[in-house]
Amino acid sequence: MNTAEIDKKRCKACGLCADACPKKIITINPYAESAYGRGCAEVSDGCVGCGTCAVVCPDIAITLRSV
Numbered sequence: 001m002n003t004a005e006i007d008k009k010r011c012k013a014c015g016l017c018a019d020a021c022p023k024k025i026i027t028i029n030p031y032a033e034s035a036y037g038r039g040c041a042e043v044s045d046g047c048v049g050c051g052t053c054a055v056v057c058p059d060i061a062i063t064l065r066s067v
C-alpha cells in the first residue's frame with residue numbers, strides 16, 4: 001500500500017492535485033509554510049495510493065511512499 005507525500009519545498013499550492021484526487025482528500029492549506037510562502041497541499045487520511053496526484057503535479061512535488 002502506498003500513500004502520497006507532499007514535498008513542501010516544491011509545492012506552489014496550485015491545487016491541481018486536489019482537483020484530481022478521486023478520494024478528495026487533498027486540501028490546500030493557505031497557512032502552511034512552503035518554499036513559495038503561499039500555502040501548501042496537505043494529504044488527509046484515506047489515501048489509496050493511486051498516484052493520480054503525483055502524475056498531475058507540474059512541480060514533481062508528490063511522491064508515493066510505501067506504508
Ligand code: SF4
Nearest residue numbers: 011012014015017057
Ligand atoms: S499539484 Fe503539486 S504544486 Fe500543485 S498543489 Fe499539488 S503538490 Fe502542490
Ligand code: SF4
Nearest residue numbers: 021047048050051053
Ligand atoms: S495517491 Fe490517489 S488517493 Fe492518494 S492523495 Fe493522491 S490522488 Fe488522492
